[in-house]
Amino acid sequence: MRINSQDQTIKRNYIQKYRFLIREYEEVKTGAHARYRYVQDFYKAHDLDRRTFRKYYNRFLQSGEEEDLLPRKRGPRWKTRRILPQIEQRIIEQRHNGLNRYEIVSVLKGELRDKTPSASGVYQVLRRHGLNRLRSQMKQEKRKIIKHKAGQLGHIDTHHLSKDLVVEDRRRRYLVSVVDSCTRIAWVEMVQDIQSLTVMFAALRMMNILKVNYNIQFEEVLTDNGPEFGTKDSKRKKQHPFERMLEEMGVKHRYTRPYRPQTNGKVERFWRTLNEDLIEGTTFETEEEFKKELEQYIYYYNNERPHQALGGKTPLEFLNPCPRIT
16 A cells, blocks of 8 residues: 655655756856756746745755755744743733733733733644634623622722813813722812822722721723823833832733724713712802812712612622722
């Protein structure tokens, strides 16, 4: 019985063909060929790609071995650049959460730093495991960010206030808020601008208040991609006040998907509730009056207002039996 795996016919034909082509090519280069005057005529007559032919020809010149005229196996050699199994597992876990390859790289960068695989490497892993196309279950998982412990995830955002909020004082004012994903415990600070340093100090104060008053200490925070919260330049991340504060506190920073405010929906819903209950259609005599009303409302929101998403409980009632991050 013939063993096809040991058949060398294709190999012999390949080498024989290149022997002939190399001989013809060298005759053209020396001007000794009877038919072709220019190299372009030689390439055109034999239907050759110049770059491909020169690649194999140069390999042969360097080694002198006819084996180098044969096509080589493409891609990395076994175990030379292959992603480690434990990293592959992390990629698969993040894919089941609905993340695309670029988002997976962003998540892994915080864990692996310089050992983070490239986006194309992540794609190869997903393709190998049949996960290169998002399934409907993955999409649904991405839409909902479910946290089961107080402090596991905090939603932070900024909000513009109307210039008509305070009578005869049309300065621009802003709010910064943090909302606990599990309990909906919230806190708000009013600021005069949303520069990164201002937002950083406001966020720090709010996180300290939640830690002291409610024993909530955040493990991760989720923000949009605004410049007050971070920068896409990896070299400048440590110089950004908000990013540096989270790094010093050991809090992981997560970003919403661009142009998808629904990802940070809990704090967006909080802004809507605050507007409807306190701000909309209301003016205040002074800024101090607004701050006082805001403080009283936050106390009411956390301690007395029933929350539909919490089964009719107040955030404080929901907090008491809820496990905390320790």
